[in-house]
Amino acid sequence: VQQAQNAFNDKMAQFLLIPLGGAIGFSVESAAGLMIALPFVLFAPLAGWLSDRFSKRNVMLGAAIAQVAILAWICGALVIRNMPLALCGFFALATQAAFFSPAKIGINKELVGSSHLGFATSMQQMTALLALLAGQIVAGWWFDHRFHALGGRPDDAWSAALGPMWLLAGVSTLSILTSWIIPRVPAQGKTAFSGKLVISHFTSLADLWRDKPLRQASFGVAFFWGFAGFINLWSVKLAKVLTEGAAGFGTLSSLFMAAASIGMALGFGFTSWLLRKRIELGWVPVAGLMMAALSLVVACIPMGGTQAFLDLVKLPANGSPKSLSAILFLGLLASLAFVSSVFL
Numbered sequence: 001v002q003q004a005q006n007a008f009n010d011k012m013a014q015f016l017l018i019p020l021g022g023a024i025g026f027s028v029e030s031a032a033g034l035m036i037a038l039p040f041v042l043f044a045p046l047a048g049w050l051s052d053r054f055s056k057r058n059v060m061l062g063a064a065i066a067q068v069a070i071l072a073w074i075c076g077a078l079v080i081r082n083m084p085l086a087l088c089g090f091f092a093l094a095t096q097a098a099f100f101s102p103a104k105i106g107i108n109k110e111l112v113g114s115s116h117l118g119f120a121t122s123m124q125q126m127t128a129l130l131a132l133l134a135g136q137i138v139a140g141w142w143f144d145h146r147f148h149a150l151g152g153r154p155d156d157a158w159s160a161a162l163g164p165m166w167l168l169a170g171v172s173t174l175s176i177l178t179s180w181i182i183p184r185v186p187a188q189g190k191t192a193f194s195g196k197l198v199i200s201h202f203t204s205l206a207d208l209w210r211d212k213p214l215r216q217a218s219f220g221v222a223f224f225w226g227f228a229g230f231i232n233l234w235s236v237k238l239a240k241v242l243t244e245g246a247a248g249f250g251t252l253s254s255l256f257m258a259a260a261s262i263g264m265a266l267g268f269g270f271t272s273w274l275l276r277k278r279i280e281l282g283w284v285p286v287a288g289l290m291m292a293a294l295s296l297v298v299a300c301i302p303m304g305g306t307q308a309f310l311d312l313v314k315l316p317a318n319g320s321p322k323s324l325s326a327i328l329f330l331g332l333l334a335s336l337a338f339v340s341s342v343f344l
Helices: 002-024 029-042 044-053 056-079 083-112 117-150 154-171 174-180 201-209 212-243 249-274 283-300 306-312 324-343
Strands: none
Touching: 002 029, 002 056, 002 083, 002 117, 002 154, 002 174, 002 249, 029 044, 029 083, 029 212, 044 056, 044 083, 044 201, 056 083, 056 154, 056 174, 083 117, 117 154, 117 249, 117 324, 201 212, 212 249, 212 306, 212 324, 249 306, 249 324, 283 324, 306 324
């Protein structure tokens, strides 16, 4: 519950800022992709050390407190209508997630042991990614709804984003409580902090890659997150191109994410059932080949226009009929998410 709420808060905040940028003519989607990924590269050794040196439960608690402070920062930036300042908060949220990630993943084995690790990891991935996608969906829909109701002018976009952000900042305080009740686990390492640790990326990578199975697994995980990040950014770009950044941008982004979230949830549910007794790596190449095949199909099919997608969610429209091609596109996007989650 705690890590799912953390993911939801993170993505809802970020995906309120992306359509806000589009509405005021401040393009942020490309920079957003970089800012989300960069902290995981820059701070990986330090984040890993922190989760070993201290109880992972305490790291999760600290991350929850940090998230509340960062969301309050973003609210302040929206009040004074300063987009660069809000983007600093955007980057800070990604940095918080980078430090939170090794703690939430590493605590699994400490809480449930090895025999239930496959099931526990699948359930954690399912809830976290479903919450992540749900945050994007709710943010896009809510922003568009408020933006349209307020008049759809660029100045209205700030107010459209600020209300949900205030509510999100308040609700995020609950994650402090949920992290507080996680069982306290002992620290696993005693290595003291040193300056070399901050730039130990290549040394850590060499340690990882000396073990062939871990090296291969790291490539697989990296491929998944690269693929997922690409599809995520591609969906946002596609929504912006279709709507030209105007009203409907957030809704289309949400619709694409809704399709992905349904596929992802079903995929992780299916995988947790597959791995209920043991981990079976034979599914990895099967799912990988299906990812490639479905990606080609998604690239080639006609997807319908903006109105076809907006009609599906009954926004104010021009009365055009619902498009089977739009439904097919969303179905294939969900299928792609399903096989991707099996792969991971």
